[in-house]
Amino acid sequence: MKLDSPIFDRIRVKPDRDRRVKVEGPSCEWAGCANAATHRAPKGRQHEGQxxxxxxxxxxxxxxxxxxxSGMGxxxxxxxxxxxxxxxxxxWKMGSRGGSGRASEHARRHSTEDMGDPFGMFGEMGGRARPEPEPERESRMIRNxxxxxxxxxxxxxSxxxxxxxxxxxxxVKKYHPDANGGDNSTEDRLRDVIQAYNHLKSAGFC
Known part of the structure; x- marks a missing residue:
């Protein structure tokens, strides 16, 4: 490599001229500084966004x-x-009623009276909610x-x-022979009871 080569000059510890990249843009706003402004700093309270x-x-x-x-007590x-x-x-406090102005209007628009309250949360905080409807019993077709x-x-x-x-x-306790001193006269009735229960169980009633 030639000693006067431009490639050799760029890797020298002390090149013949300043080869640092010049940053284009505004200058530093610090008093007396002419360097490039590369960073932002907030102006402070009451100047948010500046x-x-x-x-x-x-x-x-x-x-x-x-x-x-700074400057605040x-x-x-x-x-x-x-x-x-x-x-x-x-x-605003949850469940509060009354008041005036914006809080009152907010309370009216977000009233809990039209809301369900299965756990009683609104009632504990002074609010009201519509009562929970009674669950409807499932209706099934009953065959003969x-x-x-x-x-x-x-x-x-039902x-x-x-x-x-x-x-x-x-x-079963009533008609079982053991409950009647070994009397077998109630065996037919016991058999009917067991068959009826097994049928209802297979049909999903119990």
Whole structure:
């Protein structure tokens, strides 16, 4: 490689001229600085969305002394921190009624009276909700064989599964020969009860 080659000159520790890339753009706004403004810094409270433009050295110096709450009293700082929890937006107590102005209008538009409250949450906070409707009993088609089975057990066709099971256990204890001193005269009745229960069970009634 020739010693006067331009390629050799670029990798030298001390080139013959400044080959650093020149940054195009605005100048640093720090007083007395003419370097390129490569960084932004917020102007501070009551100037949200506005920024200073500094070079790297001066933006670092500015950030070290930056204080958003400068000039605010302790009470004002505490109030700001409380409002920051809700994003500085107005809030109202859940379930509150009455009031005036915007809060009252908000309460009227978001009333809980048209809402269901199965867990009683609104009632605990002073609100009201529409009562929960009674669940409708499932209606099923009852065939003649199933109707006879209900009659054998002595229960209504609208009886629940728990009522049918309880009635079945009672009748088994009543008509079982062991409960009648070994008397076999109730075996036919016991057989009818067992068959009726098994039929209702296979049909999904219990």
């Amino acid at each position: 920024f200073w433009r500094f070079c790297f050295d001066h933006v670092r110096e500015y950030n070290q002394s930056y204080n958003y709450f 302790d009470d004002a700082v505490a109030a700001y921190q409380r409002d920051a929890l809700t994003g500085h937006r107005p809030t 064989a199933e109707r006879r089975a209900f009659e054998s057990l002595g229960v209504e066709a 009886a629940t599964a728990e009522e049918i099971k309880a009635r079945f256990k009672l009748l």
